[in-house]
Amino acid sequence: MGEHHGPMKGVKRWILATNHKDIGAMYLWFSFIMFLTGGFLAMIIRAELMYPGLQLVDPNFFNQMTTTHGLIMVFGAVMPAFVGLANYMVPLMIGAPDMALPRLNNWSFWILPFAFSLLIIAIIQSFLGIADAPNFGWTFYAPLSTKYGPASTDFFIFSVHLMGISSIMGAVNVIVTIFNLRAPGMTLMKMPLFVWTWLITAFLLIAVMPVLAGAVTMMLTDRHFGTSFFDAAGGGDPVLFQHIFWFFGHPEVYIMILPAFGIVSAIIPTFARKPLFGYASMVYATASIAFLSFVVWAHHMFTVGLPLAGNLFYMYMTMLIAVPTGVKVFNWVATMWRGSISFEVPMMFAIAFVILFTIGGFSGLMLAITPVDQQYHDTYFVVAHFHYVLVSGAVFSIIAGVYYWLPKWTGRMYNVGLAKLHFWSSLIFVNLLFFPMHFVGLAGMPRRYSDYSLQFADFNWWISIGGFGFGLSQLILLWILIDICFRKKGEAVSDQVWDGADGLEWTLPSPAPYHSFSTPPVVK
Amino acid sequence: MQSIAKRSLAIGSALATITTSGAFADLQFDMTPGVTEISQQVFDMHRTMLWWCVAIGVVVFGAMFYSMIKHRKSKGYKASQFHESTAVEVVWTIVPFIILILMAIPATKVLIEMNDTRDSALTVKITGSQWKWHYEYLEWEGKGSPGVDYYSVLSTPSEEIMRPIRASGLFPKNTAQDSYRPDGQYPAQNELYKQDVDKPLVIPTGRKVRFLITSDDVIHSWWVPDFAVKRDAIPGFINELWTQVPEGKEGIYRGQCAELCGKDHAFMPVVVDARSPEEFEQWLADAREAQQAEALAAASSLDKTFTKDELMAEGEKAYLARCSACHQANGQGLPPTFPSLVGSAIATGPVADHIDIVNNGKNAMPGFSAMLTPKEIAAIVTYERNAWGNTPSDGVDVVQPRDVAK
Ligand code: HEM
Ligand SMILES: [Cu+2]
Ligand SMILES: [Cu+2]
Numbered sequence: 038m039g040e041h042h043g044p045m046k047g048v049k050r051w052i053l054a055t056n057h058k059d060i061g062a063m064y065l066w067f068s069f070i071m072f073l074t075g076g077f078l079a080m081i082i083r084a085e086l087m088y089p090g091l092q093l094v095d096p097n098f099f100n101q102m103t104t105t106h107g108l109i110m111v112f113g114a115v116m117p118a119f120v121g122l123a124n125y126m127v128p129l130m131i132g133a134p135d136m137a138l139p140r141l142n143n144w145s146f147w148i149l150p151f152a153f154s155l156l157i158i159a160i161i162q163s164f165l166g167i168a169d170a171p172n173f174g175w176t177f178y179a180p181l182s183t184k185y186g187p188a189s190t191d192f193f194i195f196s197v198h199l200m201g202i203s204s205i206m207g208a209v210n211v212i213v214t215i216f217n218l219r220a221p222g223m224t225l226m227k228m229p230l231f232v233w234t235w236l237i238t239a240f241l242l243i244a245v246m247p248v249l250a251g252a253v254t255m256m257l258t259d260r261h262f263g264t265s266f267f268d269a270a271g272g273g274d275p276v277l278f279q280h281i282f283w284f285f286g287h288p289e290v291y292i293m294i295l296p297a298f299g300i301v302s303a304i305i306p307t308f309a310r311k312p313l314f315g316y317a318s319m320v321y322a323t324a325s326i327a328f329l330s331f332v333v334w335a336h337h338m339f340t341v342g343l344p345l346a347g348n349l350f351y352m353y354m355t356m357l358i359a360v361p362t363g364v365k366v367f368n369w370v371a372t373m374w375r376g377s378i379s380f381e382v383p384m385m386f387a388i389a390f391v392i393l394f395t396i397g398g399f400s401g402l403m404l405a406i407t408p409v410d411q412q413y414h415d416t417y418f419v420v421a422h423f424h425y426v427l428v429s430g431a432v433f434s435i436i437a438g439v440y441y442w443l444p445k446w447t448g449r450m451y452n453v454g455l456a457k458l459h460f461w462s463s464l465i466f467v468n469l470l471f472f473p474m475h476f477v478g479l480a481g482m483p484r485r486y487s488d489y490s491l492q493f494a495d496f497n498w499w500i501s502i503g504g505f506g507f508g509l510s511q512l513i514l515l516w517i518l519i520d521i522c523f524r525k526k527g528e529a530v531s532d533q534v535w536d537g538a539d540g541l542e543w544t545l546p547s548p549a550p551y552h553s554f555s556t557p558p559v560v561k
Numbered sequence: 562m563q564s565i566a567k568r569s570l571a572i573g574s575a576l577a578t579i580t581t582s583g584a585f586a587d588l589q590f591d592m593t594p595g596v597t598e599i600s601q602q603v604f605d606m607h608r609t610m611l612w613w614c615v616a617i618g619v620v621v622f623g624a625m626f627y628s629m630i631k632h633r634k635s636k637g638y639k640a641s642q643f644h645e646s647t648a649v650e651v652v653w654t655i656v657p658f659i660i661l662i663l664m665a666i667p668a669t670k671v672l673i674e675m676n677d678t679r680d681s682a683l684t685v686k687i688t689g690s691q692w693k694w695h696y697e698y699l700e701w702e703g704k705g706s707p708g709v710d711y712y713s714v715l716s717t718p719s720e721e722i723m724r725p726i727r728a729s730g731l732f733p734k735n736t737a738q739d740s741y742r743p744d745g746q747y748p749a750q751n752e753l754y755k756q757d758v759d760k761p762l763v764i765p766t767g768r769k770v771r772f773l774i775t776s777d778d779v780i781h782s783w784w785v786p787d788f789a790v791k792r793d794a795i796p797g798f799i800n801e802l803w804t805q806v807p808e809g810k811e812g813i814y815r816g817q818c819a820e821l822c823g824k825d826h827a828f829m830p831v832v833v834d835a836r837s838p839e840e841f842e843q844w845l846a847d848a849r850e851a852q853q854a855e856a857l858a859a860a861s862s863l864d865k866t867f868t869k870d871e872l873m874a875e876g877e878k879a880y881l882a883r884c885s886a887c888h889q890a891n892g893q894g895l896p897p898t899f900p901s902l903v904g905s906a907i908a909t910g911p912v913a914d915h916i917d918i919v920n921n922g923k924n925a926m927p928g929f930s931a932m933l934t935p936k937e938i939a940a941i942v943t944y945e946r947n948a949w950g951n952t953p954s955d956g957v958d959v960v961q962p963r964d965v966a967k
Contacts, residue, residue: 089750090724095731097824097895166733169898174821180796181779181823185925187898269797275780276795310634312644340782340819341793342800345676349669356661360654367653370621373628377640380633388629392622399614406664408599408671409607411791412592415782415819480589481786483819486827488722490755495588 043551052147055139056551057124060146062446064121065439067149071113072432073515074157076508078106083504085487089494098163099487100172105160107175108193111293112200113153115427118435119296120145120207123235126442127211129542129549130229132220132558137213145206152199159189174485176286179267179278183259190260194253201246208239208246220541222560226320229540230313231299233320237327238295241288244331249285252278276341283334291330294426295323297394297434298365301387303540304441305369308384309376310537315368322361322368329358339410348407355405359398366395381535382456386437389464390430397425400475415485418478424471433463436514444534448548449527451517459517462510469503593786596810600789602671609667613660678803681771683764689774689781689794689818690927692825692886696762699773701845709848712932713758714882715828719890721750722828734895756815761832763848765841767808774800777927782820785833793820806835824895825886859934862962867936869943869959876944879937883929892949898925903949912957915942916965935962 044050044059054060081102085093094102124142128135136142156171163170169187171177182190215236219228228236255266255278265271267278298319306313313319335343335351343351369391378384400422404410413419444450473496478484482493489497520526530547541560545553594604632638684700697710723740724747725731730738764770774783776794784791788804806814816831836844881890887899894901902908907915919938922928929938942960946953 089754090747091722091731091737092724092726093732095734095736095824095895096827097898098731098733100821100824100826164733166735172823178780178821181821185779185823269795275797309632310640311642314644315646315650316644318650340791341795342798345673348672352668352672353665356665359661360657363657364650364654366621370624370628371646371649372644373625373632375632375638375641375643376628377634377638378629378632379635380629388625392625395618395621399618402614403607403610406606406610406668408603408668408675408789409610411675412603412607412786412789414791476588476590479592481593481817483784483817483827485821488755488827491750491752492587492589 053143054146055135055143057128057136057139057142058446058549058551060136060142061121061123061125063146064117064124064149067146068114068118068121068435069515069518071109071117071153073511075106075109075114076511078102078109078160079504080508082106083501086489086497087501088498089489089491091488094487096487097169097172100174100485101160101163101170103485104171104174104177105156108156108171109153110427111175111289112197113149115293115431115435116204117149119235119238119293119431120204122231122296122300122435122438122442123207123211125446126542127214127232127235128218129445129545129553130232130540131215131218131223132541132554132560133214133218134552134554134557136210137218138210141206142210145203145210148199148203148206152196152203155192155196155199159192162189176279176282177256178282179256179259179275183256183267186256186260191257194257197253198250201250204242204246208242211235211239212243220554220557220560226317227560229299230302230316230319230323231296234295234299234302234323237323238292241292241295241327241330245285245288245292248281249289252281252285255281276338279338279341280334283337284331286337287334288327288330290423290426291326293431294394295327297390297431298323300434300438300441301369301390304383304387304437305372305391307441307535307537307539308381308387309373309378311372311376312539313368314371314374315364318364319368322364325361326358329354329361333358336405336407336410339407340414352405352407356402359402359405362398366391366398382453382460383437383441383535385457385460386433386440389460390433390437393425393429393433393467397422397430400425413478415483416478417474417482417484420484421471421474421478424474428471429467436463441535442542443521444530445542445545445547445549447521447527448529448546449521449525450530451521451527455513455517455520459510459513462513463507466503466506466510470500470507471503473500473503595787595789596806596812596814597788597804598807599671599675599804600787602667602674603789606664606667606671610664613664675802678771678801680769681803682768683770684773685762685764685770686773686775687762687783687794688777689783689822689829690777691779691823691925692818692829694758694762694783694829694831695777695932698845707845707849709845709852711760711848711852713760713762713832715755715830716757716759717751717753717755717828719881719885720748721754736889736895739891755828756817756830756832758830758832761813761834763834763836763841763844764804764806765838766806766811766835767838769803769805771801771803774802778925779822780820781818781822781829783816783831784819785814785816785831787814787816788833791819808837811835811837811840824898828886855934859936859962862934862936863966864963866961867939869947872940872943872959873947874940875937876940876942877948879933879941880944880948883933884941887926892945892951902945902951904951908945909951909953911955912942912946912953912960912964915946916960920965935965938962938965 085099159170162168170189171193173182258264259266265273267273267275302313333355336355404413477493477496482489532547533543541558592604592607594601682702686697686699688695693712693714695712698707701707723737725737725741728741729735774792774794776796781794782791783794790802790804792800792802814833818826818829888894888902892902907918920928920930939960939962946958
């Protein structure tokens with residue numbers, strides 16, 4: 038190792054971490070803990086909704102559960118997981134020794150536990166019956182969140198500010214790393230698709246996180262400093278809030294899905310033993326999706342009473358964004374076509390991703406049609422839609438990525454039997470959980486309801502069973518990770534790990550050494 | 562291969578029998594076509610989109626499954642190395658684009674029609690507030706305001722809703738303890754559970770009805786699926802929309818609030834009673850008369866003096882109907898959002914402050930002077946000053962209607 042040293046000893050290694058692998062691992066563990074926390078809150082929601090009537094929790098507490106579940110899953114589970122994967126994999130994929138700004142990297146991770154402590158303190162207070170947690174939905178529409186928000190709204194505002202700072206710093210780091218630290222010969226159009234999708238995601242983050250920060254700051258001044266940005270009585274405008282929120286919010290949903298496209302585009306060629314079909318069109322499709330994501334935001338607002346021309350414009354743009362998304366799906370199928378396919382665990386999750394994400398895309402397309410969306414809007418149909426793209430989409434891709442790279446990280450193969458069990462139980466329960474939501478939504482059950490009328494009872498019972506099943510299935514993953522990371526179980530793997538895998542990360546030893554590519558590799 | 566095909570056929574037909582047999586007969590899987598011309602068009606568009614998605618899905622997933630079955634390594638299939646084809650890529654960019662244009666055309670037409678609120682016979686202003694709807698008839702057949710307005714509130718009794726499984730009530734604030742039944746035998750929920758209101762909105766069939774929608778507090782959304790009508794009620798904004806229920810489709814249509822509006826978002830249903838124009842005229846005339854009589858009674862109640870017992874009895878009823886959503890039946894509220902009235906500085910303090918907050922509201926507490934008669938408010942205030950062991954510090958334990966109207 039020459040003048041390089043190994044990791045520091047004890048907790049200092051983690052607190053003072055500047056190594057991209059350490060920071061990536063912390064991000065991933067953090068995200069997994071948040072995933073389990075948000076999942077626990079979801080179990081409370083599904084328990085209350087198992088039968089009509091109020092059996093377990095008071096409706097105000099119910100709203101707090103939906104709100105904090107959404108916030109934790111979006112900002113705590115999905116986003117940090119992708120940042121973790123970027124930290125770990127981007128340097129390995131482009132042949133860089135580390136991230137370009139290692140201290141910034143440390144900081145952007147360590148802000149997160151503080152950001153989420155604020156939110157979790159509010160939740161704990163609520164469990165103890167001391168004070169209400171945020172209860173206005175993850176979209177925190179004014180005036181419910183401003184004039185009518187509980188005291189903990191200020192915790193929430195500060196927490197969102199911190200998350201935003203963390204995301205922006207993470208994004209800056211990714212961009213600087215990709216632009217400056219690529220190995221000689223690694224031109225932009227030779228970069229693995231995961232690197233490309235993350236590069237574009239990072240630009241989206243830098244563009245929209247400040248907008249979110251602006252929104253919560255305006256809330257703060259409305260709540261405490263006498264302004265009326267969102268209060269009609271003071272000359273403000275509650276709809277303005279929604280425009281600002283969704284100007285952030287729609288690119289945000291692509292922030293949560295573009296890196297997923299990158300992961301799946303790495304896994305499918307490996308197990309189809311065939312190069313990715315249409316690499317260039319994948320890059321262009323990603324870029325067009327990112328661009329269009331800035332001009333579709335008002336499709337979340339088709340019922341607020343926009344002018345006709347506005348509704349038409351956002352409908353057309355939203356329909357348009359389906360074209361590049363379609364291109365991606367077709368390219369994955371074409372990659373599999375006449376490949377030599379085998380079904381290892383990462384591939385199983387990747388295939389499930391393609392199918393289930395496409396189902397979510399179909400419902401997205403239906404939601405784009407304004408007159409029909411006015412019926413779907415704010416019903417369980419929307420809940421089904423975004424869980425298909427976020428759970429069986431984003432989350433499945435993250436799990437696929439973990440099963441794909443875990444042997445490279447640890448140098449050992451996880452328990453494949455258990456991983457297959459994890460796959461099948463997740464697959465069955467995720468559909469039992471989310472598919473019937475389409476039906477109750479179409480039949481007229483609004484979202485964010487603590488109680489429903491009797492015609493929705495049968496499906497909701499099944500949905501809850503699916504929910505508990507899906508939640509419990511994730512404990513299998515917890516065990517698999519403990520087993521391989523802490524109990525150090527599992528057989529040693531080769532450097533190549535997967536016979537069809539291609540890319541710089543597979544040229545490194547398994548496990549990847551603490552310092553890798555200290556001398557850059559040459560890419561032909 | 563053949564056995565797989567056979568088996569999937571068998572599973573398919575088994576599923577079909579299950580879904581069409583009695584077990585699932587009363588489950589609703591799909592959107593309602595509704596009763597209006599617009600709702601029918603919206604439904605048709607929904608179905609068209611659905612079938613497009615199914616068709617594309619069959620092609621895409623079909624190709625995937627074919628490839629997963631045929632092109633597997635375990636069968637010794639050798640990977641081809643093709644990875645580009647401009648022709649194919651152009652085709653699958655252009656074809657979806659054309660399909661989208663085909664779908665955009667009818668959508669645009671319907672949207673334009675939905676936006677045309679001209680030539681309406683009746684105009685009703687709808688105001689959402691936590692957690693009730695206020696209907697105000699503004700204009701009927703060019704004859705000006707019919708002078709009818711009223712509130713519409715959930716009528717499902719709380720015994721049907723509150724079914725805590727723990728003796729301490731609902732987690733975490735321990736509410737609804739009083740509803741707890743150790744034997745678990747809760748009253749059956751009637752078939753209109755959570756879907757019925759005290760006074761539905763009444764509209765005529767065969768006439769264009771225009772709605773003006775707004776809100777007093779947070780954002781709500783007024784939704785009737787059978788009319789394909791959903792619009793947000795936003796404080797400070799007035800949204801406009803319309804519907805026309807065809808003649809012959811008289812009946813009761815039910816909907817719900819569709820925008821998160823706080824604790825009882827799930828408990829503010831919408832009920833519309835569509836009647837023939839003649840019956841509607843009749844109803845409107847009766848409603849106006851009843852409202853005038855009520856105003857007269859309210860005015861004359863100002864001269865009357867009621868006994869404490871009378872006021873307490875009426876007060877309890879009105880309190881449970883209007884105040885208990887926030888302050889709870891036992892008066893203990895849900896602090897810190899909704900304060901307890903038990904021993905509260907206002908409910909047991911100077912009577913003028915107590916009357917003032919009920920009349921005019923404060924922050925998240927709505928004012929009730931427009932919604933309740935002076936007698937009802939007097940009864941509620943009397944009730945609050947004596948119930949739950951409260952004793953007024955100023956000694957005023959009975960409030961008369963005239964005290965409220967001052
Ligand atoms: C690609 C990943 C996607 C993610 C992560 C995503 C996520 C979401 C989320 C979270 C919502 C719910 C907003 C709320 O709280 O009300 C939503 C709604 C919506 N999505 Fe997506 N979506 C994705 C893809 C798409 C696509 C491909 C389309 C259309 C082609 C689409 C169209 C819509 C529309 C129109 C709505 C508004 C529905 C409504 O509120 O009535 N989405 N999406
Ligand atoms: Cu969006
Ligand atoms: Cu509501």
